[in-house]
Amino acid sequence: MTLTSVTRWDEFMEGIWRQNPLFVMVLGLCPALAVTVSAVNALSMGLATTFVLTCSCVLVSLLRKLIPKEVRIATYIVIIATFVTVVDYLIQAVSLALYDALGAFIQLIVVNCIILGRAEAHASKNPLLPTLINALGMSAGFTIGLFALGSVREILGAGTFFGIPLFGPDFQPWVVMVLPPGGFFVLGAWLLIFAAIARRKQRKLAEATQNA
Amino acid sequence: MTSAAIPPQTTSAVAMIRTLGLIAALCGLIIVSAYQGTYDAVQENKRIAVERAVFKVIPTAKSIVEYAAAPIGTIVKVGAGGTAPNAVPEGAVKFYAGYDASGKLSGIAAEGVAKGYSDNVRILYAYDPATAMISGFGVVAMRETPGIGDKILVDKGFLASFPLQASLSADGAILSREIVTVKHGSKANPWEIDAITGATITSRAVGRAINDSAKRLLPRIVPRISELKEQP
């Protein structure tokens, strides 16, 4: 398969926009909602997932001819679990505070459907470069999604962004945003906004075709 | 996942075991190297975290030693140069002793836990043997509501309740007064904690955590406090 740079870019953007794992495919909800109480957590979780997704996909892609297809899923899981363990230790080594904030959800990356889905649907069938691009795109999409959740929740729920107070000391934080219901509401609101945009586009398109 | 335990049909068993073994070995290698590579940093991090927590509640301390107080009255040192962590006697209470630069005991720190608003509140409190007072506390872990429950760390009125009286009764078996949390504005005695309005539940959890732990720990160590006076 030859890839021009344009299609490579498209491939990358696919994961960010048209196939965004969080907003479009609605996968990996648990980490997306559980850890996004602040922008830092969201970003860290996104990077951790990126690491696992990229490494696993690369390894799967490299070994794809070797892996017997009867046990491929088990193999993928072992590979994913390996990298999750690695990232788990890495984060512990970098910052225990961060590790505590992300909690069990680091280890729960193992079962994040996005990763297994990518391994099965893409990496197992494609050579290294496309796999890498696809995995990076997906990871970026997921990270952006998490970041979108985390920033809204942090700004509204604590009045800060990356821990920096934005509105002065008298600001009343909307505590609900950093509580479990807030996670659901913010993601739901994002989806509503995207749906509204999509509908408006469709209407415009319909009008345009009608006029034509 | 469906195929994890289904016996092979097309690939020969030998080839399969060979590749699986290869992959397992590869993964094992990756994990072990990651584990080894980060081990020191992680342990260091953990130690620093504990030290930071203890130093925070015992500001004068410069080094710490971990102990366990067994029910029968013996105190053993845990960790380097003492008992292995998993050989601590049944029912023992762990605590840290903080020593100042000159190696003198500057305070005792121990963990306490109690149910707060949404989950357990886990705290580390400091006991000053010289004055028989609880001099302060820090939070190890909690899931209280940000902006409400976590005010126990910053609320001035609440923190002004410390130091708390924690003297033992005449026979040394129980606290002379149990530590209690009272409604905001009604603290009248040195063993009472002044609750935060709007976060009474978390405030009470702190009080209960200290009280429960101190009740168990202090009768064991106060009579033997002389054993701990000097850094071992």
Added chain:
Amino acid sequence: MGGRPIMSIEIRSAPHIKGTRTVEQIMRHVVWSLLPVCAFFVFQYGLSALLSLLVVTVSCLLTERFFVRQGGQSGDIGDFSAIITGLLLALSLPPGFPLWMGAVAGIVAIALGKALFGGIGFNVFNPALIGRAFVQAAFPQAIATYTPSFMPGRFYEFIPSSMTLPLMQPVSVVEWLKDRQFDALAGATPLAKWKFEGVLANADDLLTSLSGHMAVGPSPILILLCGAYLAFRRFLDWRIPAAILGSAGLTAWMLFALNDVRFPNPFFMLFSGGLILGAVYMATDMATSPVTPKGMWVYGALIGLLTVIIRYYSGLPEGVMYAILLANAATPLIEKITQPTPFGKGVLSNIGRQKKGASYPLHSGYISREDASAETPKKRFLPNKPKHPPKE
């Protein structure tokens, strides 16, 4: 006959007559019946309460209008249901609740609680309580800040927290209370006082909300009276409040009998906090309660039980709101398992089925023994049918 002008006649489907009840009528009556309750609330708390009622209701109405205009919601603002939502929401908030937070509650109530589901009748959760639950989770401190009722000068000045600038934290009322010689405890509601201090309020004070400077909502007696009017006119179903009060009272009484030190008396349980308001006006919201008669009992019993459990065992002093929301969530399920038995499929028809083919033996006492020539008796006292089919 052919020369006559052709009549234009209409073809409609039966029935051709219609009862007089309309949605607007129901909602209007509920609003009327709420007015005395609101008036008393204003009498208790003065200007702040009045403004709070106004702001919350107006924000509900504006939000409703927005979504109706947008086409996201059926119904219209003329149906009075948004006014009910606003009034009930305001009544369940503390009188000194910052007005901007009240407006947020109103917007969330209609947007999240009603428009999201398609508008009137389609909502699964009580909109007013969605609004309240949201601000309770968003601003937990402000919503737990009550002030004493019948403050002197309440008709001239606002409770300071009312006038908080939008998006800002409310100023503390402690200083303000101190100025008026009230201690910090005066702002605790009876439920909070019981839960955190173990102090029980007096029974008749709770009932009327009249005496002293208690931090309470509108008088339960007044709410019960207004509710009784509605129930009598069949604008609300008496079964739901009856089931709630019955089950809450019973549970509280059993716990009280087990341990009268740990638990307050059932009377306190019934008349403190928002239980009466919730039972009479909020649990009875038609759209969110079951339509089946049996279901109403189950629903009410669930609310009563959950209220007691939450009040006694959870972290919060008041549980009515959560109990109602949880029961709302369970309503479709309750309805599903309590569908009415159609005529001819129940127990009574089985009696008939057993008799299938057999003939009724005639029984001298079977039919009423009126003399054929006697005057027709008055309707009410007419023994017009046998109580049971004759036994073989």
Added chain:
Amino acid sequence: MKLLSYFRGEAFQRGVHPPSCKLTASTRIRRLPFAPKVTVPLSQHIGKTPRPIVRVGQEVLRGEPIARSDEWLSVPHHAPVTGVVEFIGLRPGVRGPWVESIVIRAHPGASQEDLWGRPRDLDAATRGDILQAIWDTGMVGLGGAAFPTHAKLTVPKQAKVHTLVVNGCECEPYLTCDHRVMVEQADDLITGIRYAMRATGAVRSIVGIEDNKPDAAVAIRAAISRCGKVPEGEIYAELVPTKYPQGSEKMLVMALFGVEIPAGDLPVSLGMVVNNVGTLAALGKLLPAGRGLTERVVTVTGPGVAKPGDYIVPLGTPLRFVLDYAGAPGAVARQIILGGPMMGQAAASLDVPITKGMSGVLVMRGDELAWRENQKTYPCIKCAECVESCPMGLNPSQLGMLAAKREYDLMGSDYHLGECFECGCCSYVCPSNIPLVQQFRIAKQILREKALSK
């Protein structure tokens, strides 16, 4: 809750109380003149359509059979007027579509006496003879369902009937024809009841009357003692509480005996047969005289009628003629309902004839309809009024929501749509103004078609 309704002395559970509007309750029955032309649709009843036995141009006498069928579930028709058969073919039918009919032009000079009758003595007749005689009268249920009466009175072999229930409830608002029949033709009614009892083998008979017409009960009791032939305790007149739809046989049996007719069963499974008072009074008159059914009592009423009343109307009289006579000027009539306001059908045109099953003609003016037209329709607000009023114990709220989403199969399988007898109580009470019954009719229709196409 069922027990409670016993103690409250309710006849049956739920139901509604529409205003009764019985404008004509104390007006005597009058006779309508003969229209110049009558139209007899061949299918006026449930069952097979008879075929004409007259030709165009043939002279017929009032009461002479003009259509007959050998099918069991079918009845003959008799000429309502003396005159000449003008046309046999399609004419506007009550339900809208045109139907096969016989048009007879009345002889303007004829006396219109019933000349065809063959009086006979039925005192010694067997059950079979009586049933045959009933068949010959062309009688169908005059209560509205128009089910052939001889078929209803024929008891299946394996069953045994002990009680004849006579339905004198007349629960629909406005209608008073049964009421007046009970008051004025009580003797005929008793005669009819006794024939029907002999035909079915019933040993007792109970006339169920709503308690808003106590005079009907008094009249019947008087007739029983006047008759002298009725043994003590054989025929009763019973009052039941007034409530719609008391007149439904299921509800009446519930009110009288406290038993539910099992779903899907007929009263005969409990040893009962239910007949309308009008049916039996007509039988009492026709059987001894050996005549056929040529006329019936019709309530012509409503806000749009100047001279409301109960009229004896020859069958086949055009609606236009009836309305002209009763004074219903077209300018104000907006809707004409055949039957009662709760279940009756709106007439599709003024050319439709009066048929055997038509108990009332109700004329509504524009202003009565206006407020209803102005009423907004809302989504179901789950007020439970319909659930509390459905006499069949269904959940119209749920059914209505399912219908709106076209979940017809679910309505039939899980929510007992088949049990709905379209009484209209749910639509009547619905504050959201949802046309529930209409939706249910459509749903039933679609389910029927689905079942057929399978």
Added chain:
Amino acid sequence: MHESAAQIFINAFLANNFVLAMFLGLCPFIGVSGKLETAVPMGAASTFVMLVASLCAFGINILLDHLGLEFLRLIAYIVIIASTVQLVEMVLKKYSPGLFRALGIYLPLITTNCAVLGVALFQTAREYDFVQSITFAVGAGAGFTLALVLMASVRERLQLSDVPAVAQGTALSLMLAGILSLAFMGFAGLGG
């Protein structure tokens, strides 16, 4: 502080409901909660798998601690839980076809989702003993089932509502989950 079995159960079931407060098992919760019919067997199957996972994790912990190989914990969990569920599935199929039909189709869906692995991880992190672990698993499963059943019945009702087109689909489910989660906050502090 020793938590009693009742406390653990109530905590996992209501106060810190696995789905609505802990954010575990959201994918099946959002995906499979459309119909009440499937919600109950799905909940039952999940509870069962959680119990299996809890037992496995308990055994693995003992073994790994003994061998000093705790860095293999995650891999061990995931592999062993998945294969044990497979095994149970096969045994079920053979010996109890009825039960297999009822639960079987759901088992592969849930062998390893976050809720299942979460049970294993949390019980380890909280150092539960055997009885505590089992109670925790059952409570978590019951909580998952409760949330699923409530959600499914509400969503079934909403099938008959005129939900605006923009809100239909996942957005509505998320908002509903948010409201349910809001309502479950009433249980906060229960069992403490």
